Amino acid sequence: MGVIVVAGVPAAGKSTITRLVTEKSGRTLRVINFGDEMYRLAKRRRLVKGKEDLKNQPTAVQEEIQKAVARRIMEKTNRQDVLIETDCSIKTPAGYLPGLPGWVLEKLNPSMIILLEADPDEILVRRAMHPDKFEVEYVATIDEHQRMNRVLALTYAIFTGATVKIIKNHDGLLDKAIKEMEDSLG
Numbered sequence: 001m002g003v004i005v006v007a008g009v010p011a012a013g014k015s016t017i018t019r020l021v022t023e024k025s026g027r028t029l030r031v032i033n034f035g036d037e038m039y040r041l042a043k044r045r046r047l048v049k050g051k052e053d054l055k056n057q058p059t060a061v062q063e064e065i066q067k068a069v070a071r072r073i074m075e076k077t078n079r080q081d082v083l084i085e086t087d088c089s090i091k092t093p094a095g096y097l098p099g100l101p102g103w104v105l106e107k108l109n110p111s112m113i114i115l116l117e118a119d120p121d122e123i124l125v126r127r128a129m130h131p132d133k134f135e136v137e138y139v140a141t142i143d144e145h146q147r148m149n150r151v152l153a154l155t156y157a158i159f160t161g162a163t164v165k166i167i168k169n170h171d172g173l174l175d176k177a178i179k180e181m182e183d184s185l186g
Helices: 015-024 032-044 050-055 061-078 100-109 120-128 137-159 174-185
Strands: 003-007 029-031 082-086 089-091 093-098 112-117 163-168
Touching: 003 015, 003 137, 015 029, 015 082, 015 174, 029 032, 029 061, 032 050, 032 082, 050 061, 050 089, 061 082, 061 100, 082 174, 089 174, 093 137, 100 137, 112 137, 112 174, 120 137, 137 163, 163 174
Parallel strands: 003 082, 003 112, 029 082, 112 163
Antiparallel strands: 089 093
């Protein structure tokens, strides 16, 4: 299995589905949230107070943190079976920032990228239920972000040889999404 990236926009269900798949699989799967690791490192370096502060850091700072986190993940996991939850792209004030730029892909070298999606209106409702956790966006901007993720996932695959699997996580069909991810992992 190796390194598998599980990506999607905020509220697509990355953490929920990954957690449930690892609980059900019976296999020892390590799950690492790339954004959480970046936040911990930035906080230790006293660069941020909250997780949202990360995307407002200068691009050079974000790049350095991404490199350090990718290096640490590979050192900690020794390329064993690991699911890495991350944002495929990050919407910043300067535009979309690749969640897995070349320097991260080079370190992680995933064998598969699983892109979790839902209808933009479903994601909008999920975010509205947790206003303290997610910023409010329009359906059109969520749709744009998901389309950007598809382009980036395929671009990442070009550089790594990874496969790209798109799994729909529609409201009321969580078990179907979990089963599809389990089947993808083999």
